[in-house]
Amino acid sequence: MTKILKSAFLALLFAFSSTTQAFNSGSNYNTANMSYAANQTISQIVVFDSTMQQGGTFDFTVNAHAGGGRPLQHDTGNLKLEFYNSSNSLITSAQTSFSNNLLQMNAWSSGPGDNSEPWSTLTLSTTLTAGQAASVAYVKVIMIGTDASWWAGDYGPQWQMPTLTFNGGSTNILYNPEFGVAPGNVQAQGWTASAGYASSCGVTSGSNVCVTNASGVTANMSGGGYSATGGTTSGQPGGYTSTLTSSNILATVNNGGVAPSGGGGGGSSGPVSVTNAAGSTATNPAGTTTLDVTNAGTYTNAGTNGDVTNTGTFTNSSGGTTGAVDNTGTFTNDSGGTTGAVTNNSGGTFNNSGTTGAVTNAGTFTNNSGGTTGAVTNNSGGTFTNSGTTGNVTNAGTFTNNSGGVTGTVNNSGTFTNAGTVTTVINTGTFTNTGTTGAVTNTSGTFNNNAGGTTGTVNNSATFNNRGTVTTVTNSGTFTNYSTGITGAVTNSGTLTNSGSTGTVTNTGTVNNTGTTGNVANNATGTFNNNVGGVTGTVTNALNATFNNRGTVTTVTNTGQFTNYSTGTAGAVTNTGTLSNAGTVASLVNTGTATNTGAISGTVTNTSGTFTNSGTTGNWTNSDTINNSGTMGNGTNNSGATFDNSGNVGDISNDGTFNNNGGTVGTVTNSSTFTNATGSTAASLINTGSATNNGTITGTVTNTTGTFTNSGTTGNWTNSDTIVNTGTMGNGTNNIGASLTNNSGGQIGNVTNSGVLVNNTGATVGAIDNTVDGTVDNYGTAGAVTNANIMANHGTTGDVTNTGAYAELGTAGNVTNSGIWAAVVGSTVGNITNTGVAGTNGQAGTINNSGVFGVGSTGVVGAVTNSGTFANDGTTGAVANTGTFITTGTTGVITNSGTVNFNGGTAAGIVNSGILDLRAGTNTPQIGNYSQNAAGTTIINYGQTATAGTATLDGTFKIYNAPSAYGKYNVLTATTLTGDYSSLVLQGSTANANLRHAGNNLQLFIMPDLTATQNSLDLLAKNIGNVNSLQASLITGSLNNDATLYGATGSSVSLNYGMSKIASGDLNTAGIVVGKKINDNWHASLFLDKPLNKPTLGAVTPSFGLGGGGLIGWNMNKDQTGLAVSVSAAQNNGTAVTTRTAPEVSTGKMSLDGNALQVKVSYAKPINDWTLVPYAGIRKTTIKTSGYTEVGPEFPLTVGSTETKTTDAFAGLSVSRKITDKLSASVSLGAVKNVSYATSGLTASSDMGTLASPITGEHYFSLSAGSGFTYETVKNQRLGVNFGYQQRDLFHTKVTGIGINYTIGF
Secondary structure, eight states: OOOHHHHHHHHHHHHHHHHHHTTTSSSSSSEEEOSSSSSSSEEEEEEOOTTTTEEEEEEEEEEEEEEOOOTTOBBEEEEEEEEEEEOOEEEEEEEEEOOOOOOOSSSOOOOOOOTTTTEEEEEEEEEEOOOHHOOOOOEEEEEEEEEEETTTTTTOEEEEEEEEEEETOOSOOOOOOOOOOOOOTOOOOEEOOOOOOOTTTTOGGGSSSEEOOTTOOOOOSSSSSOOOTOOOOOOOSOOTTTTOOOOOHHHHHOOOOOOOOOOOOTTOOOOEEEEEOOTTTTEEEOOOOOOOOEESSSSESSSSSSEESSSEEEOOTTTOOOEEEESSSSSEETTOOBOEEEEOOOOOOEEEEESSSSSEEEEEEEEOOBBBBBBEEOTTTEEEEESBOOSOOESSSEEEEOOOOOOSSEEEEEEEEEEEEESSSSSSSEEESSSSSEEEEEEESSEETTTTTTOOEEESSEEEEEEEESSSEEEEEEEEEEEEOOOOOHHHHEEEEEEESSEEEESSSEESSBBSSOOOOEOTTTTEEEEOEESSSSSEOOOOEEEEEEEEEEOOSSEEEEEOTOOOOOEEEEEEEEEEEESSSEEESSSSSSEEEEOOOOOEESSSSSSESSEEOSSESSSSSESSSEOOOSEEETOOOOOOOHEOOOOOOSSSSSESSSSSOOOEESSSEEOOOTTOEEEEESSSEEESSSSESSEEEEESEEEEEEESSSOOEEHHHHHHHEEEEEEEEETTOOEEEETTTEEEEOEESSSSSEEEEEEEOOOEEETTTTTEEEBBBBOOOOSSSEEEESSSOEEEESEEEEEEEEEEEEEESSEEEEEOOTBBBBOOESSSEESSSSSSSEESSEEEEEEEEBBBBBOOOSSSSESSSSBOOEEEESSSSSSSSSEEEEESEEEEESSEEEEEEESSSSSEEESSSSSOOOOEEEEOOOOOOOEEEOOEEEEEEEEEEEEEEEEEOOSSSSSEEEEEEEEEEEEOOSSSOOOOOOOOOOEEEEETTEEEEEEEEEEHHHHHHHHHHHHHHHHHHHHHHHHHTTTTOOOOOTTTTSSSEEEEEEEEETTEEEEEEEEEEEEOOSSSEEEEEEEEEEEEEEOOOOTEEEEOOOOEEEEEEEOOOOOSSSEEEEOOOOOOEEEEEEEESSSEEEEEEEEEEEEEEEEEEEEEETTTTEEEEEEEEEEEEEEEEEEEEEEESSSOOOOOOOEHHHHHHHEEEEEEEEEEESSSEEEEEEEEEEEEEEEEEEEEEETEEEEEEOOOOOOOOOEEEEEEEEEEETTTTEEEEEEEESSSSSSOOOOEEEEEEEEOOO
């Protein structure tokens, strides 16, 4: 029968899951009715799975109708979907927006469950994108209802069959689509309702949602039965699937007080449910089976019960079996009794000596010896006492595990007392142990492991107190190991207080130890206090860790902070961190920072750290920094190390820095830096490094390859490197390559110097013997000097014998020099005998030089006799020179038969029969009275002008870098100038040059080449001839301007424009001709011509002015045929600009004047439309140019005037033809023969001389030709165009032209 019911249930479940049609009838599903209020809600949550988080469409449908009440009061129902993330923040939502959509009939309704009201199916669909859905954790489905009238006799909307599907699926993914209430007030789970204004519909337990059951149908996932738990509320991702199950579907029976025995009662043929009311007593005997039991009275079970709900007294006897137990009364499970899961509610008492399933306790639960439970959840307020066996325990109340009690894993957030056995512990509450536990994790509670207690591995981040035994501890909280406590290895990042015994300790927290520990690893951030009485093994104290020792430590490796107090004892210490010792340390290897005020009985090896000692140590080796004010043995101070001593140290070998600051040391062997301060004492010094003595070195100083600085006192010395002295030193030897500096206040005995000796101002040395390898600078006081190498004296010495190189900057006796000797400004010496190289800027007596000698600008010497080389920039007396004398200073009279380089300065006079070279001097060498004989040579540079008193010239004068620019240049100025140089040499120049007197000045003339000047004048003459030809063409062309068209008054006017080209010049002209007919035979014309441009003819640019003239003519006949005679004259004036570009650039301006006279005879013979006109005549032309002087060049030309006169005879024939009444054409051919010409040439004069260039011409014969057209535009008005060509003129130049005219007769 059970299998049949189960199959029927699954069939109904499948029908619900796979189709929505089952909802349409409304009879098999219970409904929910809302109270009379606005915006009431019923909602359920569905959890998303990964498929839903990829996005898709959600369809939500619900059946709804008006809740009933007054007619025509229509309710409103809406649906809503809200999508939330895991932080319960709303991502998006969708909602319908209906109003008054649930109809109320015209008649009064009977209220909820009245199916006469019409049902409506409400639908909401929404789609999430992948981006929206990705962060959704769940969807909330909501039904929203508003009553129409809010009246007490009315009801809100009624709902049935909510369905939610995804992406068109057929499965309703809501966990529970039911609303109803089952017997025993078990409500449908999964739904949440909002608070309302009323509960008039009799809602169970104060809910504002009124539930109406149809035919006893109650909450389940499908119709036909009910669930004792109110249906599923599973949070399974993705909503409902076919894997969800429901409780058995059973019938219901009530017990009035006595449960039936055997096979059941009340006519029932199977098991029944039992309800035992308060005050009733029921017994279920062995072999009897019931369904669920609800007990409020007294119930004893020895048979089999379903689930038990107990608010009375329930005894489950030996052999008795129950399902799940929900107890708020008293429940006793005897030995041999078995129950399912137990929920012991607040106020409930449960005594177990048998076997139960999982226990959830909020009351009092006692698990007696022999009792067994499943997992235990002991909630806050619950009390659980265990003497038996439990599964895992979750405790938020009070749990006592007595001796003999056994539990699984305990998760304690309440109070747990253990005297038995616990598998593992997770504690956030209070746990007290005198029994045995496995591993303990104490995260935020207090764990007391008391005497007799034993635990496994402990992981503590809260408070752990141990008086018992712990296997190992990992502590990030507070761990106290009391004197009776025994702990294995400890890893501490919190606080550890130990007065007992531990194994190895690994610490990043705080440890206080007065007990005993194994080895200690005190890691970064850790603090370990080993107090008096504390004993540890080997200590490793890490970087950023702190170890304070007042007890006993075996050995120490420290990279953090280690402090050994006065009561502390440590073995060998290796320190790379910070060490402070006021106690006792066996030995020290230090690469960190160490301070000793106690005792280090063995050696100190300071490798790369700092060691500060005011206590005592044995021997030592230092490779970094030691500060000693105590007592240390012999030692080695290595390279890079620093040792500061104000105490007592034995012998030292120093390769670093050793500072003896008021202390005492033995023999110092120094290869680096040693300082012996004032008040300090050293026995002796062997130095190959840098040593400074301000105190006392009682024995010898041997400075081998180092630097020794002394302001104290030493014995005798030997120096092979560097000594600087301001104190007192005995006699000594300064070896090759060595440096000895004796500063102010310093006193040194006699010195044999083969190195470098500097004796500064205020310092004193005895006699100096400077060998061939030595160098001496003396600013102080020295005795006699013998110098065989290099010496400079700034102070005072005795006589000097120099065979080396000697610089005198102070005061010395007589000087005998065969080496190199020089004296500076301010120096004073006696007489000088020089056979070497010597010079002075100071003062000296007489100079006898057969070597090389110089006098500087501030030097003053007496008379000079020079047969060697002598250079003077200062002052000398008279000079007798047969060698080389170079001067930029002041001299007396120089008598020279050698070479004098006069590079500046002045001389009283120069008598020269050798070479006098002034080139390196100023632009105006001052040479005094000057005379040169025929054997002498004087040399200057271009730009120099020698200045002399009286000057007598002879011999050779040579000029270097002579100018190429044309000009006149002064080379010598004298008060009196006589004689001439017999030879002028321009070095490196072929210029046209000579020397000329200009008063008492001697000048150099650099002139242009005459041939080039002549060539430029010839070109100018040719260009002037072209200008004359163009002007002649302009004038002679206008002689034929005549009026030939007259009107009624016998008058005529003609406007013309012409262009002429000759050589490279073009000339454009405009003109006017005015004519008057005197009678039938005579007429006269006047004309004006104006050139419009300035043509350029080579080097000449003419500018012609307004020209003009007149003509008088006679014709045989009135119609101008037959014989004709005319006489005409013309003139034109202008100016021209000339240019020469070589050899000098120059310009000039001349005037132009031209005129011409012509007599012409012609005969006009008409033949039909043709007219033949032979002609002949003679003309005379005169062209003049004015003279001018050029502007611009150094040597300008003065150009003379020119005049050209020509007489020409001409003859020819003109033929014209009338083509139409208006258009006529003509051609002509003629010849010109020059009868005579006369021309003056072009002349020019300048400082270079006189030049001439002809303007050439000849008796030429030239042909000419012409053509033209005339067109009568209107009567007595005519347009004419003509062309002309002449083969050549007087200057062999072709002339071509074109003209246009317009004539009006009136």
